[in-house]
Amino acid sequence: MYIRVLEITDLRVIERIRIEPAAGLNFIVGENGSGKTSLLEGIYLASRGRTFRHAEAGPMIRFGAEQTTVVAHLAPDRVDGSADESGAILGVRRGKQSLLCRLNGSDVRKRSELAEALPVQWIGSQPQLLISMGPEVRRRFVDMGLFHVEPPYLRAYAEFQRTLQQRNAAIRQGSREQVSFWSTPFAAASEALNEYRESFSERLVHRTLELLGEWHTDFTIDYRFRRGWSSTVHLEEELRRKVDLDLKMGFTTIGPQRAELEISVEGGVAEKRLSRGQQKVLVFALNLAMQDLIKARKGTAPILLVDDLNAELDQLNREKLLAAIVARGVQTFIAAIELPIAVGRLPPGTRLFHVEHGRCTSDD
Incomplete structure (x- = not known):
């Protein structure tokens, strides 16, 4: 399963964005505080019903807003790797004291159902904490x-x-x-x-x-x-x-x-x-x-969310890890201040998104 369309509203600095990511590799590029990690957080929220940053919902909701909403239009992976327009629609609305999750118009009662519909794997900016x-x-x-x-x-x-x-x-x-x-x-x-x-x-x-x-x-x-x-x-x-x-x-x-x-x-x-x-x-x-x-x-693996791939790695290891990620063919979102390799060396089909002040634009 991969995300065909992603819509995020009122999540931290993000007022509203809508993107159509690639089924493979996606880079989210921006300065610190621009909202690039918040975009990853939105995907995580859709998968888990909670954030990886705080237990409380309040800090994630954009200042002045009452709630944050994430809608993901999902498509199943095809064996031949081609796109598939069928799929599901997953929505999560999080208020300061409320949580509403829906899958194809029906309420989702258990967070495990979200994780099953949209499995993600998160590697944060301090992955060493796992050790x-x-x-x-x-x-x-x-x-x-x-x-x-x-x-x-x-x-x-x-x-x-x-x-x-x-x-x-x-x-x-x-x-x-x-x-x-x-x-x-x-x-x-x-x-x-x-x-x-x-x-x-x-x-x-x-x-x-x-x-x-x-x-x-x-x-x-x-x-x-x-x-x-x-x-x-x-x-x-x-x-x-x-x-x-x-x-x-x-x-x-x-x-x-x-x-x-x-x-x-x-x-x-x-x-x-x-x-x-x-x-x-x-x-x-x-x-x-x-x-x-x-x-x-x-037969398929979770969507991979990576924050700050470049930090603390030399160029050789950046390229090794990026090549290993690409080889798996799983939808991947990598947030970074700059690309780990030159634009001309990015794998075919890669999509590049720029985030600035909570707004997102694509190079397409």
């Missing part, structure tokens, strides 16, 4: 990939969350009987969830290593997936041992909510072993590896 921040960031990254690669995963994740919430509620009430009761379904849901995560993490890192080899990087990586409890015992047994600690702490201290995908370089923490530029290359490798796994499973 440097805490385990939760990498858990979300793995979960996002599993949502697309393994359809039953969403149900398994919901059951895990439900049983975790029930067990935590019992802990807060101080009821040992209820804690024991909920330990059994929580352990079963956790074991099922962990099987998905371990398998996917192994495939993700394997494909990432292949990409790093293809790019002839001067580093390689190793990984360890920690599931959140001892690998030598069943979770239910471990929960019984930890019940006193859990009651003291007020929450479940072990389980998939504590899982960690550890990425190391030469036996040390990747963040400390790699330069900022190398970290960025690694994060792109992880993201493109995920693209490959999703495409292998579904």
Whole structure:
């Protein structure tokens, strides 16, 4: 699926824009504060019902406006790569205290339905955070990939969350009987969830290593997936041992909510072993590896949103990453102050948009 027409109204500095992006590569070029990242944010909003910047809607709504609206006219990918005028219309309207999502005129009740209709993958201006921040960031990254690669995963994740919430509620009430009761379904849901995560993490890192080899990087990586409890015992047994600690702490201290995908370089923490530029290359490798796994499973990959490709990369690595993106044939939006390569070297069919003071023009 790709975006054939995109309309954004009252999003940050953008009053109203309407563009017809290419099914492949699109560059959004402009100075800082011009609105180029806001355009990417609009696409993300249509896919998730929320922004990647703030939890609150207020800051994203243009000053003086009551709400922001994004409408995306979608077209399915064709096997031969040609355009397809059929498709869907997805609309998201976000007010300060309201959210309305519609797909082909019908209300969308779950945000997961938005992500299924318009899957996107976001690589922000500080992609190194995927490596440097805490385990939760990498858990979300793995979960996002599993949502697309393994359809039953969403149900398994919901059951895990439900049983975790029930067990935590019992802990807060101080009821040992209820804690024991909920330990059994929580352990079963956790074991099922962990099987998905371990398998996917192994495939993700394997494909990432292949990409790093293809790019002839001067580093390689190793990984360890920690599931959140001892690998030598069943979770239910471990929960019984930890019940006193859990009651003291007020929450479940072990389980998939504590899982960690550890990425190391030469036996040390990747963040400390790699330069900022190398970290960025690694994060792109992880993201493109995920693209490959999703495409292998579904036949198509999420739309790729990239903010500030050029930063902290030398010219050689800029060109390597751009070539890798283009080779995947997925619709891509790259926001940048300037192009990473000369206009004459852009792949055929690339569309170039200029953003200034929230207004967007095309070179076409």
